[in-house]
Amino acid sequence: MDVPHGRPHAPGIPSVPGDAPPLLELRRVTKSYQPEGDAPPLTVLRDASLLVRQGESVAIIGPSGSGKSTLLNVIGTLDRPDSGEVLLEGDSLAGLDDNALAALRRERIGFVFQSHHLLPHCTVLENVLVPLLAGKSRADDAAVARAMALLERVGLGARTNHLPGRLSGGERQRVAVVRALVHNPSLLLADEPTGALDSASAREVGRLLSEVHARDGVTLVVVTHSRELAAGLGRVLEMRDGALVPA
Numbered sequence: 001m002d003v004p005h006g007r008p009h010a011p012g013i014p015s016v017p018g019d020a021p022p023l024l025e026l027r028r029v030t031k032s033y034q035p036e037g038d039a040p041p042l043t044v045l046r047d048a049s050l051l052v053r054q055g056e057s058v059a060i061i062g063p064s065g066s067g068k069s070t071l072l073n074v075i076g077t078l079d080r081p082d083s084g085e086v087l088l089e090g091d092s093l094a095g096l097d098d099n100a101l102a103a104l105r106r107e108r109i110g111f112v113f114q115s116h117h118l119l120p121h122c123t124v125l126e127n128v129l130v131p132l133l134a135g136k137s138r139a140d141d142a143a144v145a146r147a148m149a150l151l152e153r154v155g156l157g158a159r160t161n162h163l164p165g166r167l168s169g170g171e172r173q174r175v176a177v178v179r180a181l182v183h184n185p186s187l188l189l190a191d192e193p194t195g196a197l198d199s200a201s202a203r204e205v206g207r208l209l210s211e212v213h214a215r216d217g218v219t220l221v222v223v224t225h226s227r228e229l230a231a232g233l234g235r236v237l238e239m240r241d242g243a244l245v246p247a
């Protein structure tokens, strides 16, 4: 079966050599949900295959209910496929138990969601440090310095002690992007990261994601309804009938 990969890059988007090592691979992934009652299972992912090379940026589009979030959850190891395989940096995730998957997420994957999911009673800086706290009572100095540097970079250096409630929607989402990057992941997953923002803030967050990709070489997979955001990424795939096809 064809695995969609590679296409000419738009100007300004770093091109990825065709022989760059694969970062993420999905092999014929299937996922169904069992609705309540006697209804038959709903198959959402059907032989979905994908190859994303290190340093690529990929947009995933598709109608509401087509399975984009389900796909991202499977990629991000928040959910397991019913069949098929997910590989990260060449290693199959199939045999890993929940603890191993959690460790892998902590080290290698960053998530940004449509709604920022910041903790309302923690400051901006504390929110950003949350992913580093697993099993620890405080983040080390190097981690705090990295968090501060990232917040500076997204224009929030003066807001680190503010509570999220005092930030605009776009600022909150920038904090969420920083939180997703603070542990230096190799793969950044974003599920409609601009869906809840006005167009100016959406553009700003889109620019931030493109910059993070271009400057830091983070591999990006972004689910979006925004044509503008999708057009700024290296290639666009569409969820259709449970599989990924070039858009």
Ligand SMILES: Nc1ncnc2c1ncn2[C@@H]1O[C@H](COP(=O)(O)OP(=O)(O)OP(=O)(O)O)[C@@H](O)[C@H]1O
Pocket: 033, 034, 035, 042, 044, 062, 063, 064, 065, 066, 067, 068, 069, 070, 071
């Ligand atoms: N936990 C669940 N249990 C049962 N059905 C589910 C569950 N999660 C998702 N679904 C169903 O699976 C289908 C795909 O959902 P999913 O959230 O992946 O779509 P989506 O493409 O992200 O949509 P949207 O653009 O609205 O966010 C939908 O029909 C949804 O109702």
Ligand SMILES: [Mg+2]
Pocket: 068, 069, 070, 191
């Ligand atoms: Mg969704």
